[in-house]
Amino acid sequence: MGMDGQGQAPRLTKPSWKDPRLLIGILLVLASVAGVVALVGSAGRTVPMYAAREVLTVGQKITPDSFTVVQVQLGDVDGKYLSPDDALDEHAVAVRMVPKGELISRSSIGRVDALNRKPASVTVDEPLPKEVVVGAHVDVWVSLPDERNGFKPPVLMLPGAEVAALNVANASLGSGRNTQLLVLVTDAQMPGFLGAVANKAKVSVVWNPGAAP
Numbered sequence: 001m002g003m004d005g006q007g008q009a010p011r012l013t014k015p016s017w018k019d020p021r022l023l024i025g026i027l028l029v030l031a032s033v034a035g036v037v038a039l040v041g042s043a044g045r046t047v048p049m050y051a052a053r054e055v056l057t058v059g060q061k062i063t064p065d066s067f068t069v070v071q072v073q074l075g076d077v078d079g080k081y082l083s084p085d086d087a088l089d090e091h092a093v094a095v096r097m098v099p100k101g102e103l104i105s106r107s108s109i110g111r112v113d114a115l116n117r118k119p120a121s122v123t124v125d126e127p128l129p130k131e132v133v134v135g136a137h138v139d140v141w142v143s144l145p146d147e148r149n150g151f152k153p154p155v156l157m158l159p160g161a162e163v164a165a166l167n168v169a170n171a172s173l174g175s176g177r178n179t180q181l182l183v184l185v186t187d188a189q190m191p192g193f194l195g196a197v198a199n200k201a202k203v204s205v206v207w208n209p210g211a212a213p
Helices: 020-044 190-198
Strands: 046-052 067-073 092-094 109-111 117-124 137-143 155-170 177-186 202-207
Touching (some): 117 155, 117 190, 117 202, 155 190
Antiparallel strands (some): 046 067, 137 202
16 A cells, blocks of 8 residues: 555654754763863872871971871872971971871871870880880879888779880899880879879879770
């Protein structure tokens, strides 16, 4: 059965380069490709940033020599960290411990008057757990002398104190080795602790993993 002119299927025609729909489609493809190229290019860019040359301890004076410069991908930094373009205050100190090789957050560096903890010396004769390192937290127990040349029951005087530094040295007269720690003590805790040390209290240190932030 034949088909008249009205029943014929429409013929497909090739799109014209002047067809606005084709031009819009091409522009959208080009824009998408350009966006992907720009994104990949930005992700691969690096910028120079400061990292700790050695462990930075609380209260330590900070200068540009305290740092080493590392290249960091642009997407990994968001203004929270120090870069070589940042000026340092001449009285800058570390207000929190920064491990060797870590980027320097701006909140880790401040002035001396911003310190709310100060290092105090603790000397212990007993061996310490291997976990007691710079940056670890310890409980410091103090036993004051009693009237019978002994010691009173120990009291937890510095709970969860952060270790700022430690040094193992030979004790005098060949009696073995002792360990000297610097632990960070608040202004409120300092008088009681210094008074106990001045009264020749016996000091013990216990690792406290639960106190770590």
